[in-house]
Amino acid sequence: xxxPPLHERLRAAAAELQSDRVSLAEMAAAHGPAAQGTLLxxxxxxxxxxxxxxxxxxxxxxxxxALAMWRGHELVCLPPxxxxxxxxxxxxQRVLGLxxxxxxxxxxxxxxxxxxxxxxxxxxxxxxxxxAMAVLIVLPIPFGNVLPALALTAFGLGMVFxxxxxxxxxxxxxxxxxxxxxxxxxxAWHWGGEGLTAWLAA
Numbered sequence: 001x002x003x004p005p006l007h008e009r010l011r012a013a014a015a016e017l018q019s020d021r022v023s024l025a026e027m028a029a030a031h032g033p034a035a036q037g038t039l040l041x042x043x044x045x046x047x048x049x050x051x052x053x054x055x056x057x058x059x060x061x062x063x064x065x066a067l068a069m070w071r072g073h074e075l076v077c078l079p080p081x082x083x084x085x086x087x088x089x090x091x092x093q094r095v096l097g098l099x100x101x102x103x104x105x106x107x108x109x110x111x112x113x114x115x116x117x118x119x120x121x122x123x124x125x126x127x128x129x130x131x132a133m134a135v136l137i138v139l140p141i142p143f144g145n146v147l148p149a150l151a152l153t154a155f156g157l158g159m160v161f162x163x164x165x166x167x168x169x170x171x172x173x174x175x176x177x178x179x180x181x182x183x184x185x186x187x188a189w190h191w192g193g194e195g196l197t198a199w200l201a202a
Contacts, residue, residue, distance in 0.1 A: 006031065006038070006160065007104035014096035022092035024061075025083040030096060037159030039065050039076055040130065042099065044152035047137050047145045055137045055145045057082060062134035062152065069127035106157050114164025126167065129174050130155060136177055141184060147177035 154170030
């Protein structure tokens with residue numbers, strides 16, 4: 001039996017929600033198969049928003065996805081605190097509706113290509129990339145979540161649609177994210193070192 005497209009399943013799941021509060025685990029389950037890729041997108045997109053604490057908490061969930069990918073596990077066991085994050089029913093319906101629109105738009109541009117980059121058995125390099133981006137998201141860097149979240153979103157879309165081009169785009173964002181973070185670190189060390197030298201010489 002062929003499953004309906006992901007965006008249709010999400011809209012149907014949003015309409016069928018009954019609980020007053022809906023957890024992240026329930027929203028993830030609404031996506032059905034391709035759990036790793038959809039989890040990446042579901043947890044990466046909120047990290048694009050300047051909401052305090054979201055990156056730290058969801059970063060833990062992203063690390064869990066990276067570990068599952070590294071071990072070759074299809075199923076991901078999210079930390080209880082992450083899985084239990086909940087929204088009111090209307091908020092969850094809004095999120096699922098937005099995700100449905102996002103996947104509907106992405107499906108017009110994505111297709112199966114360079115699929116060797118997204119095979120489950122050969123994703124350790126991708127797991128490493130996901131783990132690195134998750135660590136960057138957890139770090140308290142001003143505007144430091146944007147590039148890693150974009151990288152993770154592209155990785156997730158590549159896994160959902162088996163699109164190696166999207167994965168390569170995610171790798172580009174990932175390299176930029178690492179370069180941005182390294183640049184900030186070097187700048188902080190340089191200016192901090194100069195300040196320390198001036199203080200000692202005073």
